[in-house]
Amino acid sequence: MSSEWEEAIERSTRNNVPEVWRMLEEHPYLESTRVELRKAKLRVLDNLDEFIGKTMEAVTKSGGVAHLARDAAEARDIVDRIIGGREHIILSKSNVAYEAGIRQHLRDRGKDVWETDFGEYLLQIAEEEPSHIITVALHMTKEKFGRELHRNLDESINEDSTPAEMAAAVRRFLLGKYDTAEVGITGANAVAADTGSVALVENEGNIRMTSVRPQIHIAVTGIDKIVPTLGDAFKEVMIQAAYAGSYPPTYINVTTGPSSTGDIESQIIRPATGPREFHLVLIDNGRMKAAADRELREALLCIRCGRCYFACPTYRVMGKEWGKPPYSGPTGVMWNAIVRGDSSAAHMCTHSAGCREVCPMDINIPRVLEYIKYTDFKKMEEGGKK
Ligand code: SF4
Incomplete structure (x- = not known):
């Protein structure tokens, strides 16, 4: 464990833990909201096929195009077909796009691709991997940020620069990228089956720009x-924003199909000023199988708030080495087993159960990890009998 990592995790924990407690005290209705959310998400898992169908239908009805990818390779093919010969692409932070290797794939095809989330941008220029599901550059101290920006973006920035000076340098660069981007790729915090809407929460404004400025x-x-x-x-x-430590969020973005106007005789005309095309790419990649498993399905309730990371002694020691980015930490270890079939990191869990105590979705993470271990041992035993 490097001393830079120790310092970085210590600073982030010190910021996150009191902030989440303060917000929960100030907004007590969040407690019942999180319980309702868990119930709603369980309803979907109980009828996943039906809800996928409903969602795709609703997206089509709103003038968008819905795609269902069985795995990461199929998702990359779909994105390729949509982008075609277009060259300039911007991305807002998306764990699923990372899981599917989309940024790297597009860069390998010679496209001009830029991450617009500050942390992701830093990782891109430093050629490093995310260390936390929300605060992706959590392993980097302010000083490290300064050194990377000095080397890759702006020589006037260094490790003594203030966070505001660093943010201003990144902002100048990204504003130029929004002007030329032809395609914007985002993730989704939630997708509503009844309307086909995609909801995204953020503070930086980059998701709003990425989903509105490019025409696709x-x-x-x-x-x-x-x-x-x-x-x-x-x-x-x-709930995601509250348990990630930023409530109320600066922006909540909702996208339902391409841009539209109803100003001419109340007829809905598409497109208006914003994007003329909206595509939703839903990825299975092991999720369907997990939903059918009574134990593993709990992991699918995760809303990626990242709170469990700060309560986990194994993560605090190992950082992003525990799991495989973007899925490290307690939730990431469950997710590696689901989307990559890689259960090795589960065996390093010490079962402190701090993660279970803080999870807003009441996911019994230690139990899921114990089940993953059990499944491994069972396979080994069966293999030994052959
Ligand atoms: S497992 Fe729970 S605490 Fe951890 S990221 Fe997911 S929702 Fe948040």
Whole structure:
């Protein structure tokens, strides 16, 4: 464990833990909202096929195009077909796009691709992997940020620069990228089955810009992000923001199909000023199988708030080495087993159960990890009998 990592995790924990407690005390209705959200998400898992069908139908009805990818390779093919010969692409942070290897794939094809989330942008220029599901550059101290920006973006920035000076340098660069981007790729915090709407929560404004400035918006996400209604989608973004430590969020974005206007004789005309195309790419990649498993399905309730990371002694020691980015930490270890079939990190869990105590979705993470271990041992035993 490097001393830089120790310092970084210590600073982030010190910021996150009191902030979440303060917000929960100030907004007590969040407690009942998170309980309702868990119930709504379980309803979807009980009827996943039906909800996928409803969501795709609703997207089509709103003038968008819905795609269902069985795995990461199929998702990359779909994105390729949508982008075609277009060259300039911007991305807002998406764990599922990372899982599907979309940024790297597009860069390998010679496209001009830029992450617009500050942390992701830093990782891109530093050629490093995310260390936390929300605060992706959590392993980097302010000083490290300064050194990377000095080397890759702006020589006037260094490790003594203030966070505001660093943010201003990144902002100048990204504003130029928004002007030229032809395609914007986002993830989704939630997808409403009744309306086909995608809900996204953020503070930086980059998701709003990525989903509105380019003429084509592609939202790439997992089928686990489907919730029954738009009301449930709002619950998910509220709870995600609160337990991530930023409530109220600066922006909640909702996209339902391409841009439209009803100003001419109340007829809905598409497009208006914003994107003329909206695509939703839903990815299975092991989720369907997990939903059918009574134990593993709990992991699909995760809303990626990242709170369990701060309560986990194994993660605090190992950082992103525990799991495989973007899925490290307690939730990431469950997710590696689901989307990559890689259960090795589960065996390093010490079962402190701090993660279970803090999870807003009441996921019994230690139990899921114990079940993953049990499944491994059973396979080994069966293999030995042959
Ligand atoms: S497992 Fe729970 S605490 Fe951890 S990221 Fe998911 S919802 Fe948040």
